[in-house]
Amino acid sequence: MDKIDISLNINDKPFEVRVAPNDTLLEVLRDQLDLTGSKESCGEGVCGSCTVHMDDKPVRSCLTLALEAQGCNIKTVEGLANGDDLSDLQQSFIDHGAVQCGFCTPGMLMSADALLKSNPSPNEETTRKALSGNICRCTGYAKIVEAVCHAANPHDRCPDCKTDNNSGE
């Protein structure tokens, strides 16, 4: 198949890439642009490890063609932090022990980040529902859910939230 030159806007930077019509966004991110934070785990849109944002909406980059991503603002896990400054969500994942092997973490963060954009204080049920397209084999989800719920709203009684009343000790 003939390859096509396209431009993609990823993490607020423009990239020129040459893609085949059947190249997925995930393949282009990982293989051409070395943005390997997004992972392939199931390859069929089930596990959510490859989740990225297209215009603030979470999508499966393994089921999205690179061609479809033209003209969109694409955000990957590499774009969540501001340089070395982690987002509240990323810091919350660390503080709450929500990361074990870390393979599902990038996709989980992207789904959670999209949730928090539409609902900054989700309750547990909403969070569990929003994350149900992301499979984690290590954590049993409890600490992930807590990390998301507490990201923008630290809880005084949570031993892992760093609040004024609670230094996290």
Next chain:
Amino acid sequence: MSDYTIIGKRMPRVDSRAKVMGKAKFTADLKLPGMLVGKIKRSPYAHARILNIDTSKALALPGVKAIVTGKDTEGVKWGVFAYTRDQQFIQTEKARYIGDEVAGVAAVDEETALKALDLINVTYEELPAVFDPMAAMASQTELIHEEFPNNINIHVNIDTGHVDENFEKSYYIREDTFVAPEESYFQAEPYAVLARFDHDDCLEVWCPNGGPHMKSKPLSNSFKIPLHKVKIRKIAIGGAFGGRSEICPADYICALLAKKTNCPVKIVFTREENTIATRQGHAMITTHKTGVDKEGRVLARETTCYMDGGAYSSTGPIATSVPFLSMEQAYRMGSVRYNGYRVYTNKPIRGMIRVHGRGFACGLDTQLDMIAEHLGIDPVEMRLRNSRQPGEYTSTKSYVDSCAMDETIHKAVEASGWKEKWGKLPPFHGIGIGTNSVQTGFPMGIRGGSQSFIKFNEDGEATVMSGVVDNGQGNDNMLVQIAAEELGLLPEDIHLVSADTETTSSDPGSYSQVSTFVGGHAVKIAAANCREKLFEVASKILKVDPGNLAAKNRMIFVKDNPEKCVPIKKVVRVSLLNFNSVNAEGGYWPKVDMKREWVSNPYGQMCEAFSFGTTIVEVKVDPDTGQVEVLQATAAQDVGYALNPLVLEGQFEGSVAMGGQGGMLTEYHEWKDGRCLNPTMLDYKLPLACDMPKIKNIIVESLDPKGPYGAKEAGMSIAMSAAQGYSAAVSNAIGVHMDSFPLTPDKILAAIKKKKSKAD
């Protein structure tokens, strides 16, 4: 309260920052200059003789750089034990399961490699195949391995004596059979391996592993190169759960392709390959016969288990033993006879898995509940009457030192509200208890110990070298916490060099739940030795006896006069100016019975410590759909000492998900003629965030006298007991003792219907 500074604290993991930023590199993320793509050609037949392999068309395809077949392997066979060497990395004579390796290709890109696989022409003669262990033992057709009669791969026989006479003395005897099909790991990361030969002809390999030294030895053997020429490198690992321990044929094939092409080669498995061609859990048929006295104390037990081992031995002798061992550790049995048979079938290879033996353990616990019901005893009381106590020996003569089994039961009972709920819940609402025990280590001969090296740098920070691997459970953080505590540094002052065979000493790996107990222990001893050297120097600076010194927050100070202190950095520099570098080593070898052997002598000290766990689960069953809603899981484990409660809770919660929610409700494989019908995440039902119940974690500490800070295995007793707790709760809810696991809606509905028709 302990006076530790860093140990015992809820410390966020040192590896998590790189992981939340997407910076952590897993094997599939790696790229090397000139790297080729490797792919594996697999058998489409469950049992077939390989008559001919024609690679000429594939080799002619532009972009194909090399093809390897069994001819390149010199027919070397691999096995974990000398007596289980039954697997070639690429088959030369016959394929024994759908997915068996027959050839490997290296090409410039994936598309070309896949085309080349199709162009390799293999001529097979199909042979009759067997897919069930009972049929396999009775089969009159060609054996799967000719040197194993009746297709019996492993037979473990344990007999404490007095079994028959104790059955005679029993007040009540039951015999029940329990079955469970295969389950799979579904690690988030599909298996991947990158290999190259460097300028010194050293083989360099990156791959997920349960212990780098477990990978280097078989590669050294098969390439006939010294161990120091095999460099397994550290890499982030996306989960293991027991499924990354052994050498994988792909490791060898990848290295062989790298050798042939003189280029780096990377193989990344598809999800299907990860399910079919790594390892799976064993399907099991288990019969427990138990005799008790009037009070429900077990006097005699006879257990016979048939395990579907698939096509090759893998860790067969261990796999055949561990389900029994976990139960003999958890429960006292007056006398016991065990016969475990691992049988070859033409199905994928089975290995150790986090919840190995769910049918075995759930069966045993279900039967205890049946006996309790018959005798009118509460299930909790039934367990307390048979639970393991400290200071006892197991049936196979392992001394049990620390043991807080009863405390896990009492605390779980209290936290779950058992007393208010048992026997008082409305119809189709149930509560159940499971208890289990897991080994902290296996006898592993010369690879049973670990050694660590520590060196101080002139800036007062330390480099710690250890063979321990982190599969995702937090072992890196564990090592850093221990080193920082012992050296009086902060975690960020520790640079960890680990899981690399070039720089670290032999280590048992994360296999057998022993990383903290052995590898962490070695780091603790090395760091304590290093601290002694610091104190020697500091004592001269501070003019006090080294015995009066302590170290904390980068300072060495006088214990009863903390104002009198000196920075560790200064101590290191003073030492260097006095012609002494500050470094040390330390090792730990558990005192197990080296004569104990899985098959030939299954008696003696198994390991130095055992964990004990109890999980109580509460469920509601929908009688119209058979769907189970799990309301709450209460998980209590004796972990010895909690080095990091934050990490531990994560292990408990993950264990409830894999052992209970998945292992007992939704996870199993389906088959047609040896072909797995659900190898993907779409078809194999893994627990999701919305499925999980509220989990109450209870950490019980028994301070093991041998463990580092008193710590021992942490989390596995929950994975196992969660399965038992889930099955007991469902059985309680529907009023039927289930004997076929996992408890899927079809089985639950059938049981409800059967019970109803009996009642009518």
